[in-house]
Amino acid sequence: MSTALAITILAGISTLAMLSFLVRENSIYRAFEHIFIGLSAGLGLVVTVRDFLYPKILMPMFGWDIVVFPDGTIKDPGHPLAWMYAIPLAFGLLYYTMYFPRYSWMARLVIGFSFGAGGGLAIKGFFNEILPQVTASFKPLVVFDEGTIAWMSSFNNTVFVFTLLCTMAYFFFTFRRGEALRGIAGSGGRWLMMVCFGAFFGSTVMARMAILVERLQFLLIDWTDALLKVVGYV
Amino acid sequence: MIRSLLRFIDARRLIFILVLVTLSLPLLLRWSVPPVRMTAAELLFNEIEKIPTDVPGKIVYLALDYGPGTKAESGSQAKALIEHLMRRRIKFLVTAQVLDAAPIINSIPDEVAAGLMELYPNEKWEYGIDWVNMGYTAGAGLNIQNVAKAASIPNFFKRDARGNSTAEIPLFNGVTSIESVSALIQITAYVGTLESYLQFFANEKYRPIFLHGCTSIATPQSFIYLDSGQIKGLLEGIAGAAWYGKLLSDKYPDRPVDDSVVINTTLGVAHLLVILLIVAGNFVGIFGTRASKRRTDV
Numbered sequence: 192m193s194t195a196l197a198i199t200i201l202a203g204i205s206t207l208a209m210l211s212f213l214v215r216e217n218s219i220y221r222a223f224e225h226i227f228i229g230l231s232a233g234l235g236l237v238v239t240v241r242d243f244l245y246p247k248i249l250m251p252m253f254g255w256d257i258v259v260f261p262d263g264t265i266k267d268p269g270h271p272l273a274w275m276y277a278i279p280l281a282f283g284l285l286y287y288t289m290y291f292p293r294y295s296w297m298a299r300l301v302i303g304f305s306f307g308a309g310g311g312l313a314i315k316g317f318f319n320e321i322l323p324q325v326t327a328s329f330k331p332l333v334v335f336d337e338g339t340i341a342w343m344s345s346f347n348n349t350v351f352v353f354t355l356l357c358t359m360a361y362f363f364f365t366f367r368r369g370e371a372l373r374g375i376a377g378s379g380g381r382w383l384m385m386v387c388f389g390a391f392f393g394s395t396v397m398a399r400m401a402i403l404v405e406r407l408q409f410l411l412i413d414w415t416d417a418l419l420k421v422v423g424y425v
Numbered sequence: 426m427i428r429s430l431l432r433f434i435d436a437r438r439l440i441f442i443l444v445l446v447t448l449s450l451p452l453l454l455r456w457s458v459p460p461v462r463m464t465a466a467e468l469l470f471n472e473i474e475k476i477p478t479d480v481p482g483k484i485v486y487l488a489l490d491y492g493p494g495t496k497a498e499s500g501s502q503a504k505a506l507i508e509h510l511m512r513r514r515i516k517f518l519v520t521a522q523v524l525d526a527a528p529i530i531n532s533i534p535d536e537v538a539a540g541l542m543e544l545y546p547n548e549k550w551e552y553g554i555d556w557v558n559m560g561y562t563a564g565a566g567l568n569i570q571n572v573a574k575a576a577s578i579p580n581f582f583k584r585d586a587r588g589n590s591t592a593e594i595p596l597f598n599g600v601t602s603i604e605s606v607s608a609l610i611q612i613t614a615y616v617g618t619l620e621s622y623l624q625f626f627a628n629e630k631y632r633p634i635f636l637h638g639c640t641s642i643a644t645p646q647s648f649i650y651l652d653s654g655q656i657k658g659l660l661e662g663i664a665g666a667a668w669y670g671k672l673l674s675d676k677y678p679d680r681p682v683d684d685s686v687v688i689n690t691t692l693g694v695a696h697l698l699v700i701l702l703i704v705a706g707n708f709v710g711i712f713g714t715r716a717s718k719r720r721t722d723v
Contacts, residue, residue, distance in 0.1 A: 256583075
């Protein structure tokens with residue numbers, strides 16, 4: 192049996208084991224669930240070391256990527272400051288001091304640094320992501336296209352601006368809202384949000400069904416085909 | 426025996442069996458109906474069509490940030506987009522910021538290239554010339570910001586996922602900074618990954634065109650970015666992938682029917698079933714309650 196065939200058959204058995212939960216909670220499902228969690232953690236570690244830590248950090252740092260030809264010439268001599276990767280690497284390793292109560296304060300340095308860097312990035316990211324949306328929300332209520340009113344675009348923009356204002360009014364808690372805000376705008380905002388949640392829920396059903404369809408397709412076509420190959424029908 | 430079996434098949438399990446049978450039939454029969462027109466997918470298609478192929482040193486930055494769990498939606502989108510890029514001979518770099526994508530980004534371009542070479546035996550698509558895999562990169566937003574700020578993208582990555590030095594990869598000839606990236610295509614099933622690109626994949630002078638593929642669950646969220654113009658095209662779940670496949674088939678008539686159309690059809694059947702079950706559930710709920718109330722009154 193080829194490796195690809197064995198993987199396909201194993202994948203089918205795993206899928207069936209996970210789907211067995213639909214019948215009832217059972218030990219096979221539990222076992223495969225734990226295998227899956229273990230595999231995910233293992234894959235994370237292997238991929239991080241293989242695809243990132245080793246080729247992009249350790250190789251240039253220790254000069255393992257330097258090729259020396261028999262005549263002594265060097266191809267790709269690397270960056271002279273590549274050893275400086277050791278500094279963040281050592282700093283990151285301080286995280287593990289949390290396992291030693293006497294030195295656990297060092298881990299807080301790493302956590303504090305991560306928080307600081309994360310906070311700084313988040314502020315920059317917020318402006319880059321949200322400001323274009325704020326400017327894009329200033330839409331004309333009446334859209335003209337070559338001198339005539341584009342009714343559909345105008346309607347879309349009106350719905351957009353109305354929804355935006357109503358939703359903002361609903362979340363207006365700074366001081367007691369007046370009748371106008373509490374009435375049409377506030378409850379309108381709630382209703383419009385409900386419509387939005389409905390759309391989200393519909394999309395969720397669609398996404399979950401798509402996952403099921405893909406698994407069924409795998410079981411009915413690829414897996415069955417592999418099984419038939421194993422038993423010698425194909 | 427039959428009585429115990431009937432006792433075992435309660436309403437919940439009956440629904441599971443119904444879903445299983447209903448979804449299996451279109452898959453087994455490979456039933457496909459033409460997909461519904463998706464204007465956001467058309468925008469994406471047109472943007473890819475606009476990318477010039479005769480400008481040396483230009484690449485597309487393809488970020489595939491999804492795992493095997495969303496293979497049906499994100500996988501179909503990735504295949505369709507990669508096929509389009511390969512058919513148009515647009516060079517692309519593929520990378521991921523999520524771990525589970527690492528095996529996927531290695532295999533998908535290979536599969537698409539193999540399919541195309543089978544279809545056109547006289548043409549060739551080669552790794553390192555037509556595409557290159559930079560693998561998984563840790564650091565999310567921080568890493569993306571560093572790519573955007575790098576004076577040389579090949580120097581920043583140093584090596585591809587197969588261990589080759591970027592200096593030796595022909596695809597990178599003439600490629601320098603982010604200004605060499607004509608478009609960013611990001612396909613994701615994870616919350617926050619598109620946002621990382623929107624926030625950090627630009628420098629003071631240049632921002633490439635952003636194109637995006639999302640799962641159905643994230644469509645309402647992604648539409649916000651399409652509406653604001655932050656992304657120029659969007660593939661919405663499997664429906665988007667199916668329409669994109671249809672656009673590709675219109676342009677390249679010799680293209681075989683791809684799985685996305687079959688999955689999309691099956692999904693349509695699933696939706697009909699869900700609607701039917703909701704109606705039936707409400708019917709039973711309303712009339713069942715009334716009947717039991719009437720019995721209690723008597």
